[in-house]
Amino acid sequence: MSLRDYKLFGAVLAFFAIYAFVILWNTWPIQEMSVAKSGVFGDSFGALTALFSGLAFAGLLTTIWQQKEEIALTRKEIRDQHFDNILFRMLEMHNNIVTDIDLRADGSNTSLQEGYLFSTGRDCFENFHEDITAIYLEKSKEEHSLEEILNNTYEEFWNLRKKDLGHYFRNLYNIFKFIKNSDIEDKKTYSNLVRAQLSDYELSILFYNCISKYGRERFKPLIEEFHILNNLPQELLLSENHKRFYSENAFI
Template sequence: MSWFDLNPENIGYSGMAAATDGGQAISGIAAVSFSTLDWRIYCASIVLIIILIYCLVSVIRRVELNFGSYWKFAVVLSAVAGIYAAFFIMLLWDEPFGLIAEKMREGTFGDSFGTLNTLFSGLAFSGVLITMLFQRKDLFETRSQIAHQQIESQFYSMLGLQQEVVKNFDLQERDGLEVVSRGRDCFKHWAGWIPHFYEEAVGSHEERIADSVSSLIDKHKADLGLYFRSLYSVFRFIYGCNHVDRAQFGLVVRSLLSDHELVVLFYNSLSSRGEKFKKYIYEFALFDNLEVDLLVDVGDINMFDFQAYGSNRNILEMLIRSPSIR
């Protein structure tokens, strides 16, 4: 055996491996590659990374840093880094660790990441498009919310004006010196005038009711005309708006109507002057709290369909017992 035939095994270097690449000998640990590592090493590495992340999160919480929504970006960046690491290991799976540096200097190695870079470029562009769609949705929701707030503001403004009309009512004696009633209490006197005019009227029951309402309105046209127009405007606004709480708006207005106020509205809606108001009566069940004892005749409840009385069980039972009167 000549000097030129010697190799590491012949001269007793037990720490050298026989791995060669391109004529270069690779010794010891340098010959180890990702494929030769035990699977337990990979499992231990994953567990170690999880522990490090947990410790980092614990430190952040302990020092009470305002991490906010940045954790989402951290998760995305960690996922991207993990994908690149997995792709790197896959490319160098059988490459000895001692030759990794030289392998990375090759042009073909850098070109191998072109596919992955193109993939992430496409994902980034898709993310921009998705972000734009979410922004458009948020802008639409913001505009919708602003529109709803404007509707609410306008509704309560109109309701306030209508209540101000009622508040400014006053009934005086004929000599105009003494005030009999103010505000909503005036409706108690107006509701009491309807049976009085009814006794003086002639004809059928419906005709006498119509004459009674006409006489009442003619007697107090200035106050009642303004009241009916203002209340009609409020319900027309509620009926025409597209607010999600439109029904709740109707309940708010209905809750502000007194018992005698409902009686005046009841009989006014039976006249030709209040015909247009009927659809709002049915839409918002305006007579849900109607006191039938205040009517000229209890049977008058049959002049409206059951939708006008909402969930008033007493009135609904009366309608069931006497449907033929309606």
């Protein structure tokens, strides 16, 4: 029993003692002792018995309600822990995917630039940014609308790098989709945690992926909802006016 339970038990005993004392005070000395008289004396405790029977029932209901609340809380903790476990496994997989990306100058990977240096992991995204920049500079010379130029730019870049980035973007998309579809309350905290895993150059490639046909319909709404481009350096955009393809929510 807890200290609160002992205090409650003591209060009940004290109440009974005081009540009995008052009855005895008003009936003492007892002039006649008989079955009838003792019955009347016992009946004087009837109201008190009914009161505590009601309190006992109320206590039972309170206990049931508290247990229900504790069970609900336990279920929520289990659900949240399950969510955490899955999310962190997905993040671990994401980091493994990034680590496994490599670009070699031995001919196993092609590049727009001569003398392409060996790169691994997140360093590759700087090379990807150089690739997409070079393609954009060529495409921007054509007589097309800005939207067509960007579509053509990313299409050529994707054909060049889809073997390196296909798995990367599928996994990243599923991480944000998992957060959105979960019952977790603080989704912003978890989306910020994922965003913190992305380097500046990753964000720049993600920016252009999500305004292309490969990410426009499904991934771009998640980018805007979770403010994923908030920390994207403006100098990594091919042009600052490309921001107009997103809602302001993506950058706040």
